[in-house]
Amino acid sequence: MAKFGKRxxxxxxxxxxxxxxSVEEAASxxxxxxxxxxxxxxxxxxxxGVDPRHADQMVRGTVTLPHGTGKTVRVAVFARGDKAEExxxxxxxxxxxxxxxxxxxxxxxxFDRCIATPDMxxxxxxxxxxxxxxxxxxxxxxxxxxxxxKEAVEAAKGGQVQFKAExxxxxxxxxxxxxxxxEQIKENMLAFVDAVSKAKPTGAKGTYMKKIAVSSTxxxxxxxxxxxxxxxx
Numbered sequence: 001m002a003k004f005g006k007r008x009x010x011x012x013x014x015x016x017x018x019x020x021x022s023v024e025e026a027a028s029x030x031x032x033x034x035x036x037x038x039x040x041x042x043x044x045x046x047x048x049g050v051d052p053r054h055a056d057q058m059v060r061g062t063v064t065l066p067h068g069t070g071k072t073v074r075v076a077v078f079a080r081g082d083k084a085e086e087x088x089x090x091x092x093x094x095x096x097x098x099x100x101x102x103x104x105x106x107x108x109x110x111f112d113r114c115i116a117t118p119d120m121x122x123x124x125x126x127x128x129x130x131x132x133x134x135x136x137x138x139x140x141x142x143x144x145x146x147x148x149x150k151e152a153v154e155a156a157k158g159g160q161v162q163f164k165a166e167x168x169x170x171x172x173x174x175x176x177x178x179x180x181x182x183e184q185i186k187e188n189m190l191a192f193v194d195a196v197s198k199a200k201p202t203g204a205k206g207t208y209m210k211k212i213a214v215s216s217t218x219x220x221x222x223x224x225x226x227x228x229x230x231x232x233x
Contacts, residue, residue: 020225026214027185034178034216039070042185044192045172045221047211049204052165056203059165062142063195067184068159070177075156076100076111078120078138083149087115090153098123104130111136113156115144135164163196171196178216189214193229 021029034040050057076094077087078101087095094100094111101123114131116124116138124131124138131137138144142162146152163171175188193212200208212229215221 020223022228023186023189023224024182026222026224027182027189029222030214030216030219031178031180031182031185033219036178036216036218040178040217040219041071041174042176042178042180042188042214042216043172044175044189044212044214045170046193046196046209046213048165048169048171048196049207049210050165050169050201052167052169054203057165057169057201059169059171059196059199059201060139060141060163061195061199062155062160062162063192064155064158064160065175065188065191067176067180067188069161069174070180071112071174073113073156074111075113075115075153077149077153078114078116078124079149080117080120083117083147087149087153090150091157092149092153101127109134109136113144113162114138115146115149115152115156117147117149118145121145135162161192163192163199175214190229197230 030042034042048059050059052058074093075091077084077092078097079087079095080097084095092115096103097120104127109130114136121138128137140146143152143155161173161175163173165171173192175192176185180188197209209226209230212224212226213221214224
């Protein structure tokens with residue numbers, strides 16, 4: 001029989017028989033059992049009743065969490081001239097055009113969010129095979145292809161989270177840190193669930209939100225009562 005360390009054993013005991021709990025209890029459970037020596041991320045995973053292989057069932061969008069993510073986000077902007085200067089003034093970490101494209105093509109991707117002005121998409125489009133698999137490709141549907149680079153950069157730096165349904169209709173994202181209060185984790189969680197709810201595609205049939213779970217980087221996950229998270233209790 002496998003042997004577990006004290007931290008794992010304690011966490012397993014705390015989560016025993018905890019299934020479909022309320023949002024409040026989930027936030028407290030995950031926070032109180034994040035015992036690693038670093039500030040663990042709090043992550044949410046949602047199983048949706050969609051098949052993202054069909055265009056009318058794709059779920060994607062953005063949400064600005066009320067308490068941010070607790071993570072420092074590095075932002076790259078593809079822009080020229082005044083828009084490049086605007087991006088720098090807004091706090092973008094990397095700004096460029098063809099030079100940035102060449103850097104990315106060379107294998108250096110030192111950023112977490114990528115923004116582009118519409119006129120730069122001919123350049124950025126060449127990076128589809130590199131940025132696409134990393135979910136970094138700028139997209140007008142989530143506000144990362146825009147002339148308002150100032151707003152886009154400030155949103156990314158201010159705790160905006162992007163989400164996109166992956167295979168099997170699963171959406172997941174980081175929604176905070178273990179150092180957050182349980183109330184902050186709860187409020188971020190509810191904001192994320194609300195954004196995914198509002199992003200329900202026209203092609204979704206039957207039950208849209210099937211399962212919701214939350215966990216810390218090194219801790220167990222706990223399932224949440226969907227009605228508690230959606231306000232349909």
